[in-house]
Structure formats: structure tokens, C-alpha cells
Amino acid sequence: MSDTVYVGLGSNEGDREAHLVDALTALSRIDAVAVLRCSSLFDSAPVGPPQPRYLNAVVALECGLPPQRLLGILQQIEKDQGRRREERWGPRPIDLDILFWEGQVVADPNLQVPHLELHKRRFALEPLAELAPHLVHPVLGATVKDLLGKLAPQDVRRSEAHCWPEASYPSNDS
Template sequence: MSTIIYVGLGSNEGDRESHLVAALTALSRIDAVAVLRCSSLFDSAPVGPPQPRYLNAVVALDCDLSPQRLLVILQQIEKDLGRRREQRWGPRTIDLDILFCEGQVVADPHLQVPHLELHKRRFALEPLAELSPALQHPVLGMTVKELLGKLAPQDVRRSEATAWPEASLPSNET
């Protein structure tokens, strides 16, 4: 059964946009996944220890895999693109997080969906709101747009893209 899954992408090492494009390319090559839409790019201050700024985006996927199976593939993509897991919340070439699985809640030792920190993170909510502002958080009962409206200002701003696909907004959700 096909599900719409929203994945957050982030990078703060090297050529950040190239890392995001490489991850998007890898996502598009998964047999049971179709990339539906991509948000704009957003530049944001890091969470955690001092480190370079992040470049973030969100992609909507039509996915025939379970969230757990998709997570395994995302972690392999991260590894293939040079991700090292040496420090919690440390710098990374690429970070891929499952933010939402439309209509599903996943709570197991290795995966929590919706992402547990999503409602606190403007760098994830801003691009997600571009793609699906009316998407409802199944636990908090609020839309992405409402969650974004409740957040205090954070150091997040839209960034110009050179190789990243232009944001594609559904006409009925703008």
C-alpha cells in the first residue's frame, strides 16, 4: 500500500546543496519510491554544538515501503554520502529524517514518526509547510501551518538554489 512520506534533508559540511541533490538523486532511484515534490532550500543555524550552518529541505515521497524499511535505506544513503556518526547533533554531510508518514504513528526503538522534535524545529516546518500546510500532526492534532505559527522566531531563511529543483507547490494548498 502506497503512503505519502515526508523526509527532511539537511547538510552542513562541504558543498551542502550538492549533498542534498545527491541524496535526492539516491531517493529517486529507490524502486518502491517516487519523489513527488521538493521544497525550497532553507539555511538555518545548527542545533547542538558549535558547527557550520545547515541547508535544509523536505521532499514528499510516494512510498510502497514500511517506514522502518525506508529508514534502513535512508541510513545507507547517508553512509554512502559520507555521513559519520561520531557526535550527537554533530556536523554531517547529509542527514535524512522521516518527518511524517501520512496518517501513521510509528513508535519503536529505532524510529519515531512523526519526528519527536518536529513541532519545535522551524528548519523542518518551513519547508514542510511549503509542501503540505494542511497536513495534520496525528499526535498534536494541529496542522503544519498551525505548528509553524506557534513557533518563536528561529534563525531560518530561504536560500537560493543553483542545482536543487525549484519548489513545486500544490495549487490547492497555497
């Protein structure tokens, strides 16, 4: 049995877009996982200490793995791409977060799904809204589009892609 899972990708060190493409390639090579769709890229101000701007995207996956197993694989991809977990919210070449898992709420010490901060973060909601505007947050009971509409403005803007498989989804601003 497979579920649709939405994973957020972010990078703010080195060639940000290349890091996202490398992570997407690694995701596409996971057994029991298929990449369904990719959002556009978004450039955003960092959360946390002063550091370079982030490049963010969201991918929709068809996943036949349990959540903890996928988390372990995502953390290994981060490690393989040079991620160091030394500073909370510090700069990183790649950050991979499970944002939503279709039909599941996961609450354990290592994994919270939906992501606990998702409803506060335009850099995650903007690309997620491209892929799944009507997806309902199982805890808050609101759609992604509604959550996005309730957020105060934040420094997030669509970014031109050079090698990322650019999404061809209509804007959900209406």
C-alpha cells in the same frame, strides 16, 4: 499500497546543496519510492554544538515500503555520502529524517514518526509547510501551518538554489 511520506534533508559540511541533490537522486532510485515534490532550500543555524550552518529541504515521497525498510535505506544513503555517527547533533554531509508518514504513527526504539522534535524546529516546518501546510500532526492534532505559527522566531531563511529543483509553491505566510 503506497503512502505519502515527508523526508527532511539537511547538510552542513562541504558543498551542502550538492549533498542534498545527491541524496535526492538516491531517493529517486529506490524501488517502490517516487519523489513527488521538493520544497525550497532553507539556510538555518545549527542545533547542538558550534558548527557550520545547515541547508535544509523537505521532499514528499510516494512510498510502498514499510517505515523500517525506508529508514534502513535512508541510513545507507547517509553512510554512502560520508555520514559518521560519532557526535549527537554534530556536523554532517547529509542528514535524512522521516518527518511524517501519512496515516501512521511509528513508535519504536529506532524510529519515531512523526519526528519527535518536528514541532520545535522551524528548519523542518518551513519547508514542510510549503508542501503540506494542512497536514495534521496525528499526535498533537494541529496542522503544519498552525505548528509553524506557534514557533518562536529562529534563524532560518529561504536560500537560493543553484542545482536543487526549486519549488514553485506559493508562500504560506498568509
